[in-house]
Amino acid sequence: MHNFSEALRFIGRNGQVPGAPPLPTLVHLTLETLKIAGIGIAISVLIALPVGLWLGHVHKGSFVAINLGNIWRALPSLAVLAIGVAFLGIGLRNVELALVVLAVPPIITNAYVAIDGVDRDVVDAARGMGLTGWEILRKVEIPLGIPLIFAGIRTAALFVVSTTTIAALTGYSGSLGDIINNETSYHLSGVLGAAICIAALALAVELVLAGVQWLMTPRGLKIKAGDDPALTLVPAVADLA
Amino acid sequence: MLLAVAHPVIPNFGGNASSFACERANRAFCPDWVSRNWGTVLWPALRQHVVLTLIAVSIGFVISTTLALIAYRRRWLERPVLIVTSILYTIPSLALFELLAPLPGFGLSRTTAEVALVSYTLLIMFRNTLTGLREVPADVRDAAAGMGMGPMRSLLRVELPLAAPAIIAGLRIATVTVISLATVASLIDNEGLGVPILTAISNEVFKTELIVAGAMAVGLALFADGLLVLAQRFLTPWTRAA
Numbered sequence: 001m002h003n004f005s006e007a008l009r010f011i012g013r014n015g016q017v018p019g020a021p022p023l024p025t026l027v028h029l030t031l032e033t034l035k036i037a038g039i040g041i042a043i044s045v046l047i048a049l050p051v052g053l054w055l056g057h058v059h060k061g062s063f064v065a066i067n068l069g070n071i072w073r074a075l076p077s078l079a080v081l082a083i084g085v086a087f088l089g090i091g092l093r094n095v096e097l098a099l100v101v102l103a104v105p106p107i108i109t110n111a112y113v114a115i116d117g118v119d120r121d122v123v124d125a126a127r128g129m130g131l132t133g134w135e136i137l138r139k140v141e142i143p144l145g146i147p148l149i150f151a152g153i154r155t156a157a158l159f160v161v162s163t164t165t166i167a168a169l170t171g172y173s174g175s176l177g178d179i180i181n182n183e184t185s186y187h188l189s190g191v192l193g194a195a196i197c198i199a200a201l202a203l204a205v206e207l208v209l210a211g212v213q214w215l216m217t218p219r220g221l222k223i224k225a226g227d228d229p230a231l232t233l234v235p236a237v238a239d240l241a
Numbered sequence: 242m243l244l245a246v247a248h249p250v251i252p253n254f255g256g257n258a259s260s261f262a263c264e265r266a267n268r269a270f271c272p273d274w275v276s277r278n279w280g281t282v283l284w285p286a287l288r289q290h291v292v293l294t295l296i297a298v299s300i301g302f303v304i305s306t307t308l309a310l311i312a313y314r315r316r317w318l319e320r321p322v323l324i325v326t327s328i329l330y331t332i333p334s335l336a337l338f339e340l341l342a343p344l345p346g347f348g349l350s351r352t353t354a355e356v357a358l359v360s361y362t363l364l365i366m367f368r369n370t371l372t373g374l375r376e377v378p379a380d381v382r383d384a385a386a387g388m389g390m391g392p393m394r395s396l397l398r399v400e401l402p403l404a405a406p407a408i409i410a411g412l413r414i415a416t417v418t419v420i421s422l423a424t425v426a427s428l429i430d431n432e433g434l435g436v437p438i439l440t441a442i443s444n445e446v447f448k449t450e451l452i453v454a455g456a457m458a459v460g461l462a463l464f465a466d467g468l469l470v471l472a473q474r475f476l477t478p479w480t481r482a483a
Contacts, residue, residue, distance in 0.1 A: 003343040073414060074462035076421035079455035082438045086269060086448040162333035166425060169335075170442055180339055191339050198336035206331050 007192035015179070015193070017186060024178075030197060033175040036092070037164045037205075040099030041157050047100065048107035052152070055108070056115025056145070057137050065112035072105030077163040081170045090171040099163055103156035110152025114145030143218045150213040157209055161202045176201070264449070271449045278450075282437055287457055289432035293423045294465070297355050298416050301362030306408075308363075309370035310396075319371065326364035334361070334422045338429045354426035361422055362415035369414075373407025374400055406480055409473040413466055420462040434458045 010017075015026035055061040080098045088094040118141045126140045142149070168177025179186050179194035186194070214222075263271035275283070305326075312318040329337075337357045347353040377400045385395040401408075427435025434454050441450035474481060 070466070071463070073417040074421070074459055074466060076424045076455075076458045076462065078424040078435060078438055079421075079458040082442065082451040083455040085442065085446055086451045090446065158331060162335070165333050165335045169425075169428065169439065171446070177335060180335055188343060192343060195336035195339040199332040199340070202331050202333050202336075203328065 003188055003192055006189035007196060010186075010189045010193035011196065015190070017190060020185065023185065026176075026193070026197060029174075029176045029178065029194075030201060033161070033164050033177075033198075033201065036095060036167075036175055037099070037157070037160045040096055040103060040160045040164070041153075043096065044100050044103035044107055044156055044160070045153060048104040048152075048156075049111055049149075052108040052111025053115055053137065053142065053149075056112045056117075057133070057141060059116055062112070062116065065109050068105045069109030072102070072109075075102060077102055077159065077166050078169065081163070081167055085170050092172070092174075094170075095164070095167045095172050098167070099160045102159050102163055106155045106159070107152040110155070111145070111149050114148030114152075115141045117148070118144045144221070146213065146217050147221065150209065150216070154206060154209045154213070157205055158202065161198075161205055165198050264447075267445070267448050269448050270452060274449050275453055282450075283453065283457065286432070286434045286436050286454065287461065290420070290423055290434045290458070290461060293351070293354060293358065293426065293430075293433050294416065294419045294461075297358035297419045297423070298362060298412070300355070301359045301415060301419075302366060302412065304359070305363045305366035305411075306370055309367050309374065312367075312371055313374045322367060323364070326360075326367055329360040330364040334425045335428070338426060342429060349429055349431070351430045351432070354423070354430040357429075358419050358422055358426060361418055365415045365418065366408075366411040369411025370404065370408050373404030373411075376407070377403045402477070405477045406473060409469060409476070413469045416465050416469060417462045420458065420465060424458050434461070 011026060015029065016023055052065065055065055077098065080101055081095070084094040084098050084101075088097065115137070122140060122144070123136055126136045131139065164175050165177035165180070168175055168181040176194050176198050180191050180198075183191050264274055308318070308322050312322060332340075334357065337360065338353065341347050341353045341357055342349060347356070381399060381403065382395060385399040390398065423433050424435035424438060427433045427439060434457055437450050437454035438458075441447040441454065444450070
């Protein structure tokens with residue numbers, strides 16, 4: 001337990017080691033981690049969400065959307081990063097590429113399943129009311145699909161945060177993973193402190209996204225669900241077996 | 242005499258001159274290196290990876306199935322188990338390995354790696370098993386009771402078989418997840434396919450080793466997933482008709 005109290009002190013010192021030259025602060029590394037992860041998630045959402053929503057809307061491409069999800073699960077993040085390093089070299093470009101490769105499939109798969117699974121009667125009713133295809137997607141399908149759409153984004157975000165720290169193992173410097181990869185400078189207490197920060201960061205990202213999901217879920221669905229989705233930290237991934 | 246300066250120092254990869262050239266140039270794929278190092282580096286790493294995965298998935302399966310069966314009968318248990326396993330699942334692997342290592346009895350060992358790997362399987366398999374059991378239609382359960390089956394017999398003969406597709410789906414996700422995370426576990430217990438990956442990175446980003454070891458990890462995951470799909474077809478032949 002001594003190690004853990006030392007680790008908390010390391011966090012209290014904002015990542016500095018007594019007697020050592022100034023090191024990047026914990027706050028700085030945490031923000032950098034968030035930045036790298038944020039860019040990755042943003043690019044992935046921009047690419048994957050329109051594709052998944054559109055495929056679901058036209059009820060086409062189930063084979064692609066579903067198998068993408070299955071293959072994605074088989075991709076070890078360290079392997080994706082490593083293969084990327086072999087071709088692109090060490091750098092932010094490779095890290096972001098790996099993040100996008102890992103984050104796009106769950107977002108597409110879940111968005112597809114969410115929209116494809118919206119009750120056809122509801123969609124027909126909307127069409128009968130004179131809504132255009134775009135209006136149906138925006139006003140009916142997306143609101144009803146929010147829980148699953150967010151499940152995909154949250155799963156992806158979890159992977160992205162986790163992979164951002166693993167990137168340190170492949171030589172990319174600039175995230176909290178640096179500390180874990182550099183026990184000589186930071187000692188065990190620093191490594192533990194960084195691990196605590198990473199865990200807290202991942203949980204915080206999950207809670208924030210759960211909150212956003214809660215805000216975006218239509219009131220009718222909240223009542224139907226019965227329990228508080230913010231409490232289910234990790235959402236159910238669309239099961240496609 | 243300055244003859245000795247002619248060649249840069251290169252890692253001693255062994256092998257013939259042409260292969261050396263490939264490795265010195267660090268081309269994307271040097272087949273000679275692979276065949277020379279298959280028996281000493283790659284195959285043992287693959288075998289260790291399989292063992293790590295089998296142990297973690299088996300232990301995780303026993304724990305999560307037990308918890309799911311209890312929560313199936315005692316509903317109040319579901320919420321706390323979901324919260325705890327969700328938190329475990331959310332903690333990034335790198336952090337969890339480092340947090341477990343300093344605990345007494347753990348250290349840089351296989352135990353540490355396995356405990357962390359098991360913790361990632363619990364949420365997936367618990368949720369799938371419980372959902373599978375809950376989705377057995379009430380009519381079917383009533384019919385089983387009407388035929389004179391007790392709760393235990395109904396569970397074993399009716400409810401579990403009907404939940405099998407969901408249970409195996411959980412097993413598939415858990416297995417592939419563990420294979421993926423076990424590459425990071427190499428940092429802790431120095432075995433598995435993460436070892437050649439990390440060696441290659443520290444060895445001036447030696448591409449062949451990175452690509453081969455990475456591809457082996459992906460291949461292993463796809464292979465394991467395929468095996469479980471076959472197992473499901475074999476175990477639940479009635480689902481094929483649908």
